[in-house]
Amino acid sequence: MSEPAAVQRNDEHITLFAEQENIHPLKVSGTFRKLKWFFLVNMLAAYYIAPFLRWDRGPNAPGQAILFDIPNRRFYMGPIEIWPQEVYYFTGVLMVASLLLFLTTAVAGRVWCGFWCPQTIWTDLFVMVERWIEGDRRKRIALDKAPWNFDKIRKRVLKHSVWIVISWWTGGALVLYFADAYQLVGGLTTDVTTFLGQIFSLQIPTMPVYITAWVWISIFAGTTYLLAGIAREQVCIYMCPWPRIQAALTDPEALNVTYRYDRGEPRGSVKKQQKVAATGAATGDCIDCNQCVWVCPTGTDIRLGMQLSCINCGLCIDACNNIMAKVGRPTGLIAFDTDLNIERRMKGDQNSFKPVRPRTLIYLVALLIAIGLMGWSLMNRTVTGINVLHDRNPLYVEEGDGSVMNGFTVRMLNMERKNRRFTLHVKGPDGAKITKVSEGMFVFKKSPEGLFIVNVKPDTTRELRVIVVLRAGKANVRSEPLTFFAKDLETGEQLSRSDFFKGPGQ
Amino acid sequence: MAHKEIDHITGTETTGHAWDGDLKELNTPLPKWWLTIFWITVVWAIGYMAYYPSWVIGDKNYEGYSKWTARADVHKALEDAQARLAPSFAKLQGASLADIRNDADLSRFATKAGKAVFGDNCVACNGTGANGVFNGSGYPSLVDKDWLWGGKLEDIIETIRVGIRSGHDDERLNTMAAYGGEDGQLTAEQIRNVAGFVLSLSGSTLEGADINKGKAVYLDDGGCNACHGDEGKGGTADVPGAPNLTDSIWLFGKGNVVSSITHGRNAVMPAWDKRLTPAQIKAVAVYVHSRGGGQ
Numbered sequence: 086m087s088e089p090a091a092v093q094r095n096d097e098h099i100t101l102f103a104e105q106e107n108i109h110p111l112k113v114s115g116t117f118r119k120l121k122w123f124f125l126v127n128m129l130a131a132y133y134i135a136p137f138l139r140w141d142r143g144p145n146a147p148g149q150a151i152l153f154d155i156p157n158r159r160f161y162m163g164p165i166e167i168w169p170q171e172v173y174y175f176t177g178v179l180m181v182a183s184l185l186l187f188l189t190t191a192v193a194g195r196v197w198c199g200f201w202c203p204q205t206i207w208t209d210l211f212v213m214v215e216r217w218i219e220g221d222r223r224k225r226i227a228l229d230k231a232p233w234n235f236d237k238i239r240k241r242v243l244k245h246s247v248w249i250v251i252s253w254w255t256g257g258a259l260v261l262y263f264a265d266a267y268q269l270v271g272g273l274t275t276d277v278t279t280f281l282g283q284i285f286s287l288q289i290p291t292m293p294v295y296i297t298a299w300v301w302i303s304i305f306a307g308t309t310y311l312l313a314g315i316a317r318e319q320v321c322i323y324m325c326p327w328p329r330i331q332a333a334l335t336d337p338e339a340l341n342v343t344y345r346y347d348r349g350e351p352r353g354s355v356k357k358q359q360k361v362a363a364t365g366a367a368t369g370d371c372i373d374c375n376q377c378v379w380v381c382p383t384g385t386d387i388r389l390g391m392q393l394s395c396i397n398c399g400l401c402i403d404a405c406n407n408i409m410a411k412v413g414r415p416t417g418l419i420a421f422d423t424d425l426n427i428e429r430r431m432k433g434d435q436n437s438f439k440p441v442r443p444r445t446l447i448y449l450v451a452l453l454i455a456i457g458l459m460g461w462s463l464m465n466r467t468v469t470g471i472n473v474l475h476d477r478n479p480l481y482v483e484e485g486d487g488s489v490m491n492g493f494t495v496r497m498l499n500m501e502r503k504n505r506r507f508t509l510h511v512k513g514p515d516g517a518k519i520t521k522v523s524e525g526m527f528v529f530k531k532s533p534e535g536l537f538i539v540n541v542k543p544d545t546t547r548e549l550r551v552i553v554v555l556r557a558g559k560a561n562v563r564s565e566p567l568t569f570f571a572k573d574l575e576t577g578e579q580l581s582r583s584d585f586f587k588g589p590g591q
Numbered sequence: 592m593a594h595k596e597i598d599h600i601t602g603t604e605t606t607g608h609a610w611d612g613d614l615k616e617l618n619t620p621l622p623k624w625w626l627t628i629f630w631i632t633v634v635w636a637i638g639y640m641a642y643y644p645s646w647v648i649g650d651k652n653y654e655g656y657s658k659w660t661a662r663a664d665v666h667k668a669l670e671d672a673q674a675r676l677a678p679s680f681a682k683l684q685g686a687s688l689a690d691i692r693n694d695a696d697l698s699r700f701a702t703k704a705g706k707a708v709f710g711d712n713c714v715a716c717n718g719t720g721a722n723g724v725f726n727g728s729g730y731p732s733l734v735d736k737d738w739l740w741g742g743k744l745e746d747i748i749e750t751i752r753v754g755i756r757s758g759h760d761d762e763r764l765n766t767m768a769a770y771g772g773e774d775g776q777l778t779a780e781q782i783r784n785v786a787g788f789v790l791s792l793s794g795s796t797l798e799g800a801d802i803n804k805g806k807a808v809y810l811d812d813g814g815c816n817a818c819h820g821d822e823g824k825g826g827t828a829d830v831p832g833a834p835n836l837t838d839s840i841w842l843f844g845k846g847n848v849v850s851s852i853t854h855g856r857n858a859v860m861p862a863w864d865k866r867l868t869p870a871q872i873k874a875v876a877v878y879v880h881s882r883g884g885g886q
Contacts, residue, residue, distance in 0.1 A: 099604075099606055099607070099618055100618075100620050101618070101620055101621065102621050102623045102626045103620035103621070103622055103623060105622055106623060150688060264759070268787075316624075323621075323625065370668075389602075465619075476720065478718070478719055478720030478722065479718075479720045479722035479732070479734060482722065482734045482883065482884070483735070483736045483737050483839065483840070484737070484838075485735065485737045485835060485838025485839060485840045486838065487839060487852065490883055492734070492883045493852060524695050524698055524699055525691070525694045525695070525697075525699050525701050525877055526688075526691045526698045526701065526744065526877050527695045527699075528692070528882065550702075550881055550883075552883045565596060
């Protein structure tokens with residue numbers, strides 16, 4: 086056995102922590118840039134406008150189309166109203182969302198990251214502001230290096246101010262989903278005018294009325310400013326779990342932004358390539374202009390292959406296509422493609438792309454099932470309900486006269502916006518009858534037919550104590566099915582719930 | 592040795608540490624802000640330790656700048672809960688029984704509050720379901736319709752307030768004397784006969800008992816009818832608290848009738864007026880009443 090080599094140390098130069106290099110994406114135009122603008126404009130518009138849309142639900146109900154009413158435990162989305170016990174709908178929404186994510190990733194890689202992720206959208210917006218104030222890539226790099234003169238301070242103050250306004254508006258829009266938007270905007274405006282009035286009349290400002298909203302706006306404004314303005318690609322590379330997860334969801338057939346090295350290499354500037362070509366050696370199409378790196382919002386060099394920092398936005402494709410057109414070479418040197426295709430082409434085989442394969446089919450089927458189940462359950466959602474809970478202790482009570490009593494807790498549910506009245510009766514062992522329906526000491530009245538009438542207010546549940554007695558002589562039961570019926574006095578709609586009647590019988 | 596060593600395959604810098612000859616570690620530096628956040632958390636932790644109780648010194652601990660304790664939090668939560676419930680209890684205290692019956696909200700509050708009071712004070716004897724401990728244990732079921740001292744809400748409130756044979760000035764009091772033993776009023780044979788008679792009232796039999804002789808003992812020698820009535824139907828307004836002997840409910844067990852007569856029965860329920868507030872007593876009575884047996 087040979088001696089292990091002595092550990093060599095060159096700790097002197099090693100940097101374990103790297104300074105963040107500011108990335109200044111170059112402006113680019115093209116198909117993917119247009120797509121990104123399209124999604125940015127539409128998604129931001131939807132986000133900012135949605136809280137102001139109204140939806141008429143009649144009296145006693147909020148008129149906001151999308152409202153997460155946390156104090157009252159109600160979530161409204163257009164015609165859909167969700168109660169806390171239906172929170173599984175959110176599970177369904179999350180399942181549909183994640184399956185959609187899986188499917189798009191299996192077909193075309195991390196297009197979520199490139200086009201739809203809030204981090205991408207807001208960063209794009211912030212970079213747009215930056216470019217508008219400080220100029221394009223070259224000017225911004227120069228400004229970074231420039232000394233702190235008046236011009237730099239002016240530009241920086243302006244840029245951060247606009248960022249803060251956008252951030253504030255982002256947080257402001259978010260809180261509007263949790264309260265009546267028009268009322269809250271009015272309240273916040275009053276808070277501001279009160280504050281300004283106090284400042285200008287040299288008084289100490291009082292606590293704003295909508296302090297909770299202000300705190301949340303500040304939190305979301307702060308995170309927006311921090312993540313989209315300062316952290317940017319650091320979020321994608323170091324904080325976000327998605328780049329790691331995507332590895333498990335994609336396969337060699339998935340389309341990704343790919344540098345076609347079979348065509349591009351060996352790379353070199355046009356002049357250098359002319360010299361190389363003169364010697365008779367092969368040259369590639371890549372002219373090593375670095376445009377693909379400069380336009381990249383995460384500073385990735387796609388020519389190194391697929392990597393964690395690539396968000397699949399396709400801006401490098403736009404940049405490269407523009408250059409290829411200028412130098413008169415075919416476009417598509419960088420394109421949505423697969424490494425498999427590169428290998429095929431290098432072997433002289435045909436390109437092939439298989440969007441339909443077991444993985445995508447499974448995701449698609451699962452997605453359709455999830456959407457179908459969600460739709461089905463929403464369409465068949467009941468707005469009234471009856472729940473029955475048998476007393477666990479005691480299971481039954483033997484009365485002195487030989488009859489048997491069972492106690493139940495019955496919960497009536499009325500999700501509608503109107504008062505509803507029900508009569509209660511049971512079907513079970515012969516002779517079983519409801520003898521008392523009460524809420525504490527309050528005993529409900531009976532209808533002329535001798536059935537207890539229960540009133541349930543709009544948008545509430547009501548818990549009742551129901552006593553069922555099986556009269557003497559019939560009481561030799563052990564456990565027999567017992568069904569509770571609640572019949573709406575106006576509509577005649579009948580709800581039922583099965584339980585058991587317990588007795589001392591053998 | 593201040594030269595950079597680049598790994599050829601990955602193009603990444605190595606740390607230069609080599610194991611087994613050629614195994615080298617790649618150096619992928621973390622961003623500086625990551626380090627900054629680490630130091631911020633360290634500073635935060637120090638502040639946290641200063642603000643909250645943290646270090647144990649011997650059998651004491653550093654109390655922290657805030658003097659925070661979980662116990663104080665619980666006390667505060669209890670006080671808050673009591674303060675929150677105070678108006679409802681005040682309303683309950685002032686409410687007449689008719690008010691409670693007709694006010695669904697007040698009735699609901701009384702039931703929930705009563706359940707809590709019952710759970711804290713009553714379940715040890717009367718069971719978690721208010722159905723006694725087991726049939727014949729001597730701890731009565733409060734769920735059935737059989738009441739010795741009355742099943743109306745007013746009666747239940749009074750029973751809870753003064754107790755049964757509790758020593759309270761207004762206690763519910765009667766006595767089931769011991770009829771057997773050396774100096775007993777009845778002989779063992781008489782006791783067996785009268786037990787057989789009593790059981791026959793609800794259709795049961797007792798081996799070796801002469802029911803006719805037993806009936807004579809019930810009406811004459813024993814004088815059982817003085818409390819239980821000529822027909823064995825139990826107590827009246829004048830002589831309250833004596834159980835009905837004609838139904839199928841046996842507080843001390845159907846098999847223990849002979850023993851009950853021989854040794855007597857004088858079970859005790861404590862008075863609660865010192866321990867519970869009038870509003871709490873009202874609440875727990877409402878809860879018991881609502882379990883199904885209330886009249």
